[in-house]
Amino acid sequence: MGRPWKLSFISAIASFAMTGLAAAEVVYHRGNAGEPKTLDQHQTSIDVEKNVLKDLYEGLVAYNPKGEIIPGVAESWSIGGDGTVYTFKLRDAGKWSNGDPVKASDFVYSFRRIMNPATAAKYANLLYPIKNAEKVNKGELKPEELGVKAADDKTLVITLERPTPYFLELLQHQTGLPLHQASVEKFGKDFVKPGNLVSNGAYLLAENVPNDHIKLTKNPNYWNAKSVQIDTVFFYPTEDNAAAVRRFMAGELDTNYQFPIDQLPFLREKLGAQVRTPPYLALEYYAINVTKPPFNDPRVRKALSMAVDRDYLAEKVWGGAALPAYNIVPPGLNGYALADVDYKSLSQLDREDQAKALLKEAGYGPGGKPLKIEIRYNTNESHKKTATAVADMWKTVLGAEVTLLNTDVKTHYAHLQNRGDFDVARAGWVADYSDPQNFLFLGLSNNRVGNYSQYNSAAFDAAMAKSDVTIDPAERMKVLRTAEDTMMKDGPIIPLLNRASLHLVSNRVKGWVDNVQNDHRSQDLRIER
């Protein structure tokens, strides 16, 4: 190999990590795309935190490698009270890394903590379906009044405000991971530091050097420890993903999350099946300002949407790391039939013909009033290329005058959320839980922050409200579907693409399964060196 440094590097790490273990220790070098902002599951908000937290902790339920809900700490559960009472039976073998048993009261403590306004948890609202949760989070009720009770050490009862068919999906989110009450109370804010942190998952926290690495070692007290094959996991915050690709190619990383989309064809050629680009629940879209002429005219909005050649965007601009999207809800959600978009079945040329006709009808474009459009986007290579391509399409097909405007990400979203003036703006949404509601709520008229288009439809709002009180899952999906139909007809947004999650997975790594949830626990993997 001619790489003496590498051997010494690996052996140095290995010998460092080995504390009396056999020589066959398995180390996993995992590129994690960014620095976790926190290892406190109640402060967490992003996926790189999820990857670490789900290795450290186990919730009541979890995802298997395929992204299906499986029992976690809870070995079984039953649903009663017309879908409003969940009773979880906890495993007898469940233990914390310090040997304490995992008790129902740990979950009670944990849910109360996330709802406590003093915790200021970023994703507290995700668990608002729990009875009294919103009131507790607003400080109107005491945390003790939250609808989470421990019937005994191994039985947890969660009462909901109303039936929430996707509740188990919410529980698998990293905010649903339990906390070890004694250590949190003892160390306060410092409970997340190595040596203090007590976890109940497959791993425990050995080191945390910000911007360098996080080291996890196998938790011998984990109930399923015997099936955990990897002994040590190093998470690296590989923020410069082009550099991370080079490190992966040199064998320094076993897997890496995220790579530059521009390089996809090159990487496919060099690395073959080690490049993984499964679609996930992520929507890339353009919001149209429906309050401003000419964009308040649905015909203009539809024309703009039809003139976008999504196949080109998906294949060329995103190099196949995305699929064309016509709906606000991405495909892949169980039991949900996507709304029909009438022009989806047309060829692109026919779409363009109809788009021109629609625009003419509305009085714009060649022969009518000039159509001026400014596309706002946050600075990013992919967004720039997308905007460049869309501008070119609107220019050549519709004869529009298109300008681009980029700002840094905070300025961009602050502008949109503060209702700043814009024509068309780039936005994206990644699902927090696998349910159509998690996409459709973007169109609610009372969604002050996320409804950038300022879409306001009584019919849509009514359908969404109805879905909240519909208990039968199949019936509920139908109601949501009518909501999506309404929204797609009005077209306040232009769905562009469903993004793929981007991973490099070395051939050495076994057991990696692509899934739409983009959820990959180290404990499900093996490494063959």
Place this chain on the structure above:
Amino acid sequence: MTDASLTSQGGTAARGRSLSTLALQRLKRNRAAVASLIGLALIAIFCFLGPFLSSHPNDRVYQSYVAVPPSLEPYPAAATLERTMQRALERARVDMGDFSASGTTFRVTLTSPRPIDPRVTRYIDRVDEFDDARVVETLEEGRRLVVEGTVQRQWFLMGTDMSGRDLMTRIMVGGRISLIVGLLATLVSLLIGVAWGAIAGYAGGRIDNVMMRFVDVLYSLPFVFFVILLVVYFGRNFVLIFVAIGAVEWLDMARIVRGQTLALKRREFVEAAQALGVGTGGILRRHIVPNLLGPVVVFMTLMVPKIILLESFLSFLGLGVQAPLTSWGVLISEGANNIQSAPYLIVFPSIFFVSTLFALNFIGDGLRDALDPRDR
């Protein structure tokens, strides 16, 4: 004699003219500088006139030619034509029969279980490779069409970028921005920096301390916020680029000039001028600044690349050039992202960038020598 200007007290007007003609003569004798001037002029002409002569508009997206490597041969390559046609027809949802292409024309047979809409030719015209597709024969009640047309040839001497735009044209329009910004912003920074530094150094004491602490303050402020606020409160404006760059880039210049001035003001010729009753302004203009030229010129030539690259960071924050316009800094940073998969994207802009700066260096050295007060 160290300082020639001492000998030419009095007739300032005549001296000014003769000084500049003298300097010009000396500059002309410096072959490296003259060659560099010509080279720089050629690059400028290439950038400013090139886009008018180029067959590609700088923002034209060739969907068929995304990130194609540079080639002296025209695109499309003959071998790829059949596949391209196949893909075009897939989108039209008809099957391809025989296909032949010779030189600049092609002939293809389309088949389908149903009669084919003759408008199908638009699918063929739509790809960048083909043009003028027309039905020349209709067989089997329209289920079989023979179509002929021309193959459109395009040259991409430096390849295309990741969006399918001609790189050479983009280097030209990018060069316009970068040359203007690089030279003008440098000039602005130079004027402020030299004036500030010379005054601070010459005045010394409390004035020096206050002026230089002001420099420290500006140096320490978070530049990103300064730029963001400029964008937010003043919108997009070309002038703001100079404001943003000018605000930071003169600081180093001021420090260097002040350092030199501190040493210069104790020199014999300055003290002699003071003894002769020459005013502060006169001393600064005639004795201090001309003797600062060496480090100033060198530092100026170092500033140009910094400023050109800084401009790409401004673009990142929304100031500076907006897509689809571009600059060399933006092209180089885009190229750096694809250094493994498409190295030509960094090589070509870099060639222009580096040559320009080489030329500027030689011109700078030549200017310094020509203006050096000791050498005349």
Place this chain on the structure above:
Amino acid sequence: MLGYTLRRLASAVPTLFIIVTVAFFLVRFAPGGPFDLEQPLAPQVLDNLRRTYNLDQPLHLQYLDYLAKLVRGDLGPSYTALDFTVGEMLRRGLPYSIALGASALTLALVLGVVAGVFAALRQNSTKDYAVMAVATVGVTVPNFVVGPVLQLVFGLMLGLLPLGGWGGGDLAHRVLPTIALALPQMAVIARLTRSSMIEALRADHIRTLRANGLPGRAIIAHALRGALLPVVSYLGPAAAALVTGSVVIEKIFAIPGVGSYFVEGALNRDYTLVMGTVVMLASFVVLFNLIVDLLYAALDPRVRYD
């Protein structure tokens, strides 16, 4: 000289105060806050966060609060790296940045001065042009190009050196980032040294020394003293920038320094982290510029402060 040093140190306090004050308000007037995320937070959640971090107070009270804490050495909690305080982050990252910056600075200074003197002594020869050409390329090619090229050549193609990580600070991990960081500085120093060395060699007193038959080495040493003045001027702020890290180099080579906090903090609107970096940079700038001014007097006896 002692008096001057004391006066300068005294003036550092108001300088830092002005910097902190201007920066505090500058930062707050930018659109977007630390909790305006790409996936927007629920209004209730946002209220809780703002209350927890005191962001619901009037701005002038926040400012006074910040000043009061700063005087006690408390830089506050980070709004993005929630598990750490800004003080912890800077304390943890600074040693890496200083280690890297110092080695880059040393390398740049030694090689830059040697190359500059070498070129100056052979003014307008082929060797001079060759050295200056290399220096020009060094200045021109940005570090976001140099970094990847070094990784490709020495890491991927030759397999000689690791591509990233600090690796406990061993030499192998430090070589590439040090070179990438030093290269542009080296080039600047070489050019500045050459130009002022040429001038120094032409100065009357050097000519006199030479006429008196002083050996070449001594003349060079003598000329170099004066010639280093512009280099030293340049080095003050450059050194402050180097030891506070480079965001580009740290990202490319995955080094856990503080350089990334400057841009990251700003883009995340992590107000306290930005202020922390400002205080840190300002302290270094003030300190290094004082050292530079003292060096002037040491290098050139004509420089006097009074």
